[in-house]
Amino acid sequence: MSDYISLMFTVVILSLVANIGIALYGIFTKPSLIKKFIALTIFSDSINSFAIAIGFRRVAGSYPSVAVLADVPGSPEELQHFYATSVDPLPQALVLTAIVIGLAVYMFLAGLITLYYKHYGTTRVDVVRGGSRG
Amino acid sequence: MRARELAIASSVALMVLLLAYVIELGGLGPLAPHTIRDLAKSYLEYAYNPWNATVSSMALEAVTAIVWDYRGLDTYFETSVLFVAIIGVAALYRGYREMRGLGGAGLSEIVKTSTRVLVPLILVAGASIAIHGHLTPGGGFQGGSFMAVLMVLLAVVFSLDYAFERGLSSRKLLAIRSAGLIGILLTSLALLVAGAVAGVYAYVFQNMVRESSELSMPRWIFDRPLGGTLFFFNVFESLAVVSGLTLTFIVLALRREEVDHALAAGEWYE
Numbered sequence: 001m002s003d004y005i006s007l008m009f010t011v012v013i014l015s016l017v018a019n020i021g022i023a024l025y026g027i028f029t030k031p032s033l034i035k036k037f038i039a040l041t042i043f044s045d046s047i048n049s050f051a052i053a054i055g056f057r058r059v060a061g062s063y064p065s066v067a068v069l070a071d072v073p074g075s076p077e078e079l080q081h082f083y084a085t086s087v088d089p090l091p092q093a094l095v096l097t098a099i100v101i102g103l104a105v106y107m108f109l110a111g112l113i114t115l116y117y118k119h120y121g122t123t124r125v126d127v128v129r130g131g132s133r134g
Numbered sequence: 135m136r137a138r139e140l141a142i143a144s145s146v147a148l149m150v151l152l153l154a155y156v157i158e159l160g161g162l163g164p165l166a167p168h169t170i171r172d173l174a175k176s177y178l179e180y181a182y183n184p185w186n187a188t189v190s191s192m193a194l195e196a197v198t199a200i201v202w203d204y205r206g207l208d209t210y211f212e213t214s215v216l217f218v219a220i221i222g223v224a225a226l227y228r229g230y231r232e233m234r235g236l237g238g239a240g241l242s243e244i245v246k247t248s249t250r251v252l253v254p255l256i257l258v259a260g261a262s263i264a265i266h267g268h269l270t271p272g273g274g275f276q277g278g279s280f281m282a283v284l285m286v287l288l289a290v291v292f293s294l295d296y297a298f299e300r301g302l303s304s305r306k307l308l309a310i311r312s313a314g315l316i317g318i319l320l321t322s323l324a325l326l327v328a329g330a331v332a333g334v335y336a337y338v339f340q341n342m343v344r345e346s347s348e349l350s351m352p353r354w355i356f357d358r359p360l361g362g363t364l365f366f367f368n369v370f371e372s373l374a375v376v377s378g379l380t381l382t383f384i385v386l387a388l389r390r391e392e393v394d395h396a397l398a399a400g401e402w403y404e
Binding site for chain 2: 005008009012013014017018020021022024025028029052054055056057058059060066067068069070072073076079082083086087088089090092093096097099100101103104105107108110112113114115116119
């Protein structure tokens with residue numbers, strides 16, 4: 001059973017890495033800025049999921065709990081049980097920061113792309129050369 | 135052109151293979167381990183710990199405790215980055231005007247009616263995520279973006295004209311955004327000011343009792359844990375995020391007539 005879980009976890013991690021590669025390919029080769037933009041969001045989402053997966057842990061005979069106390073603990077022993085079964089909260093906090101910063105960048109990029117479209121009438125980068133306007 | 139794409143594809147494939155190999159070798163440590171790092175354990179142990187109050191943030195949710203207490207300064211600057219990005223989008227379209235009567239009646243009556251049903255649900259769910267950020271998964275940013283979806287839905291389903299007629303304008307949204315950021319700033323300075331008035335030691339971003347400082351934000355509201363500053367941070371952050379994201383969406387969704395001036399300004403700069 002434990003080997004099976006390890007195998008499935010490896011499969012998930014490897015598919016996330018493959019996802020990162022595919023997204024990078026999209027950013028490099030797609031001529032349309034919107035498609036580049038979508039590939040960029042897939043790229044960062046894959047990396048964020050990857051970081052969360054690193055913070056996962058296994059608990060023998062049970063599932064790990066989220067990093068939230070369900071009740072106000074009445075004694076230090078309850079608290080001990082909590083941190084013996086909870087997942088790592090630090091990657092989640094860092095990914096939250098990464099998502100917000102990513103959102104800031106995407107909003108600015110979306111503004112630039114929309115402006116580009118309103119200027120040239122297209123979002124492709126390969127048909128606009130030398131600043132000519134459509 | 136063909137050779138170029140082939141080179142990119144093969145190098146990306148090589149990167150994926152090598153990364154997978156490094157992870158398989160254990161380059162990131164064991165995946166899904168049975169133990170967690172000592173740092174994670176200390177965060178989990180001290181997020182809510184009345185028996186060790188000088189290092190605790192008294193919030194039931196460890197992630198919010200990290201985000202707004204242990205790494206509060208970080209998060210403040212992160213919010214500032216979001217603010218600057220919103221200013222940047224507005225500056226890209228400098229000189230735009232919000233115009234009414236450009237047509238556009240929104241979507242069909244069926245969509246409008248179902249949206250009317252959804253509106254209070256989304257609002258309540260978003261506000262609950264934000265206000266209970268220190269008790270349940272979620273927080274100010276998550277709740278704020280949840281509610282921003284509502285504003286985007288209103289602008290799309292009922293048209294931008296409708297939103298402008300109902301008093302939505304980028305000037306107001308920017309004012310709310312700034313008020314949220316100022317609220318976060320005031321909350322972070324509250325105990326410092328109180329300490330200066332009372333003549334005792336206090337820190338910026340101080341939440342609970344610390345060594346050499348007796349001051350503390352409220353721990354409980356009625357019979358619920360409040361988490362001190364965390365509650366206020368979450369509320370102000372959700373205000374800031376909902377107005378900021380709505381503002382960006384409105385700027386991005388502007389019609390051609392409204393941005394003509396901005397485009398002409400771009401022309402002029404060349």
